[in-house]
Amino acid sequence: MRLPASEKGLAALALALIGRPCGLSPGEQALKCASPARIDADTVRILRDSILAGGDPLGEVFAVLRSATDRRALGAVYTPAPVIAAMLAWAEGEGAPARVVDPGAGSGRFLVAAAKRFPNAKLVAIEIDPLAALLLRANVSVLGLSERTEVRVDDYRATPELPWIAGRTLFIGNPPYVRHHDIPAAWKSWFSATAARRSIRASKLAGLHIHFFFRTLELARKGDFGAFITSAEWLDVNYGSSLRELLADGLGGSALHVIDPKAMPFADAATTGAITCFRVGRRPKALTVRAVPSLGHLESLSDGISVPWKEVEKARRWSVIVRPTSKPPAGYIELGELFRVSRGQVTGKNDIWIAGERAAGLPPDVLVPTVTKARELLSAGPMLSVAEHLRRVVNLPVDLEEIDAAYRRAVERFLKWAKSAGAADGYVARHRRAWWSVLLYDPAPVICTYMARRPPAFVRNLCDARHLNIAHGLYPRESIAECALSRLLDYLRNNVSTSSGRTYAGGLTKFEPRELERLPIPALEMLCHETTTRLDTSRA
Numbered sequence: 001m002r003l004p005a006s007e008k009g010l011a012a013l014a015l016a017l018i019g020r021p022c023g024l025s026p027g028e029q030a031l032k033c034a035s036p037a038r039i040d041a042d043t044v045r046i047l048r049d050s051i052l053a054g055g056d057p058l059g060e061v062f063a064v065l066r067s068a069t070d071r072r073a074l075g076a077v078y079t080p081a082p083v084i085a086a087m088l089a090w091a092e093g094e095g096a097p098a099r100v101v102d103p104g105a106g107s108g109r110f111l112v113a114a115a116k117r118f119p120n121a122k123l124v125a126i127e128i129d130p131l132a133a134l135l136l137r138a139n140v141s142v143l144g145l146s147e148r149t150e151v152r153v154d155d156y157r158a159t160p161e162l163p164w165i166a167g168r169t170l171f172i173g174n175p176p177y178v179r180h181h182d183i184p185a186a187w188k189s190w191f192s193a194t195a196a197r198r199s200i201r202a203s204k205l206a207g208l209h210i211h212f213f214f215r216t217l218e219l220a221r222k223g224d225f226g227a228f229i230t231s232a233e234w235l236d237v238n239y240g241s242s243l244r245e246l247l248a249d250g251l252g253g254s255a256l257h258v259i260d261p262k263a264m265p266f267a268d269a270a271t272t273g274a275i276t277c278f279r280v281g282r283r284p285k286a287l288t289v290r291a292v293p294s295l296g297h298l299e300s301l302s303d304g305i306s307v308p309w310k311e312v313e314k315a316r317r318w319s320v321i322v323r324p325t326s327k328p329p330a331g332y333i334e335l336g337e338l339f340r341v342s343r344g345q346v347t348g349k350n351d352i353w354i355a356g357e358r359a360a361g362l363p364p365d366v367l368v369p370t371v372t373k374a375r376e377l378l379s380a381g382p383m384l385s386v387a388e389h390l391r392r393v394v395n396l397p398v399d400l401e402e403i404d405a406a407y408r409r410a411v412e413r414f415l416k417w418a419k420s421a422g423a424a425d426g427y428v429a430r431h432r433r434a435w436w437s438v439l440l441y442d443p444a445p446v447i448c449t450y451m452a453r454r455p456p457a458f459v460r461n462l463c464d465a466r467h468l469n470i471a472h473g474l475y476p477r478e479s480i481a482e483c484a485l486s487r488l489l490d491y492l493r494n495n496v497s498t499s500s501g502r503t504y505a506g507g508l509t510k511f512e513p514r515e516l517e518r519l520p521i522p523a524l525e526m527l528c529h530e531t532t533t534r535l536d537t538s539r540a
Ligand SMILES: C[S@@+](CC[C@H](N)C(=O)[O-])C[C@H]1O[C@@H](n2cnc3c(N)ncnc32)[C@H](O)[C@@H]1O
Pocket: 074, 075, 076, 077, 078, 079, 102, 103, 104, 105, 106, 107, 108, 109, 110, 126, 127, 128, 129, 132, 154, 155, 156, 157, 173, 174, 175, 176, 177, 208
């Protein structure tokens, strides 16, 4: 089988699987005109068999051809099967819908699974990306679902009203996570106006996934129901309050399942996941909440603790409701309310990826200054201002074509040596998108040690250094005034002791990211009243 090397090639394969496409959008037509005429019949046959066997080979190829960075613009992270199965099982328990709407449908994973579970339901897929829409059409066509499927290549927020139908509509899917920085002002105004119609105050910092919930309520009728999986940050941050209010009111939140980030609900995005179930206009007396340690524990989305909505409405943060035992004392919040804590990247073989003499001649921009030893933080004092003394990590892109031609020979030489030294063989390398691509995380504004015979060192990272897994990065969830950040760091330095973490034999104390996120800290207003320069969170 020959897999396509470009998006045009992928579009050509999808079109071949569709056969005689009709009703294509202008964007899909353009892809059709640009796609190569010659396609490999064997590949088409194998893909068809794979789709019939329940796979999504086109979606998988799409995730390889379009880099994670490029997919971020539309929040295109496709959902793994166990999550879809659990959400649909819940939906089935609510009664069969007459229609299923999949907003931000991607290659149609939810739609196709819903079609199998609800054989009489009409299907509506709404997807803005014409290439994803073609993949979806191919899946739908191979599975013989075209007759009952409507594909709208459209922005979900602007898509026309749904026609009246006898029976209930199920809204199910994975709304795109696009941060507010990348949302145009016109859509932020749309969001404010939409929320205002419900008397809800909307924050301009809300991400696209929150816009999707609001549009859903506009399209839905009383009695409709739904389940969305999203990242979980909205449970706690200020800009999530509009969604919390919406669930408390018209959208009728019925259950909330928060998946532990260690479970990696999405293969290529290190993020938390929250599944929110709702019954439009019929809010139950209590919200069912559950912390889910791994995807294997998703099981029934009807399980969980019932927390009366009266209590839920009073809570400033909802993650505390999901973990009721760890409420911080009065006047305090948890560090995790302000920061996402993330362990640094793992290279798999530091002796290869921390640049030594073999890395001579590599392009300077792939040799990235990185904190590779805890002692570099311990000796830095309160801030790391310069990166010159830090070692460099070889941070090659997944697509080596991106490298300037002048450096290709040097990169090839280095990779040849790295491979002969076993760099491609270890578990970490085998589970990376490309064995040569360490993909360091974005610079964290604060880096801290987490394992030592002394309390952690919290260091303000002023030189954009990256960090390996000997340290944790603290990424602000919202912008924080620099003065407040500095006082907060002083507080942490003076108040977090070795007894706050877990001590191992030999006296080593370790803090896992989640343990750090649970540390109680004084609320920001107590730390600093002034508003000075704001810390840029755009890369967090
Ligand atoms: C998180 S992915 C989910 C894809 C698929 N539903 C799944 O779960 O595998 C979100 C999808 O929403 C699409 N999308 C992004 N912005 C959109 C918008 N404004 N309207 C409709 N779809 C959008 C993206 O192209 C992407 O395919």
